[in-house]
Amino acid sequence: MLKNKYLKQWSCIVSEHLPHLSIPQAIGLATWSFGMVMTKSSSLTQVSRFIGAVNEEKPNTVRQRLKEWYQSGKAKKGEKRSTLEVSSCFAPLLMWVISLLPIDLERIALAMDATTIGNKFVVLSINVLLAGCGIPIAWSIVKANEPGSWKPYWQKLLRQIKEAVPNGWTVIVPADRGLYAPWLYQVIVEAGWHPFLRINQQGLVKISSHGQWQPLDALVSAPGQSWSGQVVCFKTNPLACTWLARWDSGYQEPWLVLTDLSPQRADALWYGLRPSTDCVYRDLKSDGWQWQNTRLLDPQRAERLWLAMAVATLWMVMLGGEAENQFPEPNLS
CATH class of the missing domain: 3.90.350.10 (Transposase Inhibitor Protein From Tn5; Chain A, domain 1)
Structure with a gap:
């Protein structure tokens, strides 16, 4: 349950633009990306502590939920286990960006x-x-x-x-x-x-x-x-x-x-x-989410965490504009 109103608002935005995700998948993605932006880190420990504090939860409870989000269905607890198919988010992500232009x-x-x-x-x-x-x-x-x-x-x-x-x-x-x-x-x-x-x-x-x-x-x-x-x-x-x-x-x-x-x-x-495009790698690494320090070893799990970083990057670009539909046009003329 999301108690922090800003996290709840962001979860609604993420779910609106990625409607094919299940509610737990959308909330997990929103929570990860929200925590990354606020902590300037993709560290599971740092994000869990921050979300626990703002959402009035125990950090270890948040940690387990966020960790399961990027795991495969087989590695999760419970009967309704599913694997987040990252590639299903690619077209919706691009459509989200286009909607802001x-x-x-x-x-x-x-x-x-x-x-x-x-x-x-x-x-x-x-x-x-x-x-x-x-x-x-x-x-x-x-x-x-x-x-x-x-x-x-x-x-x-x-x-x-x-x-x-x-x-x-x-x-x-x-x-x-x-x-x-x-x-x-x-x-x-x-x-x-x-x-x-x-x-x-x-x-x-x-x-x-x-x-x-x-x-x-x-x-x-x-x-x-x-x-x-x-x-x-x-x-x-x-x-x-x-x-x-x-x-x-x-x-x-x-x-x-x-x-x-x-x-x-x-x-x-x-x-x-x-x-x-070099800027995005700096944002994902040393200047932003610090992903060069990741301990993940499995490429599929890394792809899911990269989704959270992509959404966090998109949110930062949205915040950096004067309004969500006011962006400088690429100079192609």
Whole structure:
């Protein structure tokens, strides 16, 4: 039973936007995210103590309830045991974020990125770039150094959120150099979205199908230069695309970005949105929920706790706006 009125209000908001969750699941998610925001920590002990104090409960009672929330159904007590399916929350999370945007915006940036949690996990996440930060809306967590390709994880994540974006919206998908792959470019295009994938300077490019191959760094070779146009990129696994190159003063190297948008519709500066996703990792780790100190070892449990951190991050962004529907528009024009 929730006695604290603010926790109760937040639980109602969480349940409204994630209506498929059972009442215990929604209350657990609201309690975790509420406690994280108030304590600036994802520590089970700290959150349990805080919730116990504000909700007039014994900390150990809260601790057991919060611990069971991220466990699998088999590990829980009682007859009506169920496992929270985190992926079922991805599309509703994205729809929640979209509901906060100006109704005439009709465009959004979804960044793909990977981050490590010590030597325990690698988190593959898709983050909405909004208000100068990234809000996780879909993720998979795998054990660090686990063999195998990340391709199936990324493909599944993109499928799970595709239907949440309204028809007709412009969606750009930035990703840093370490994630570029021909299949990733194609999967994003097939979703009806626009890849904005940064690549390394190594490789060859030709400006026309009958042109000569030349090094990728030949067209933009010094600070202050920029270039955009349709090209065939890479002699091995060639890709016909738009190539955006920009080298601003003060930077050690240029941005080289591949997209399917025409040169007239795209700007390399849009890639400047992607570093906003680095902010979310700082918020989830050292600057915010301190998740780098997690003792969890099971990836599935970690994914459930990541859901609470995602909702906590979303709430912080909501609180940071002048009103829930007043956010700075992503600069895509």
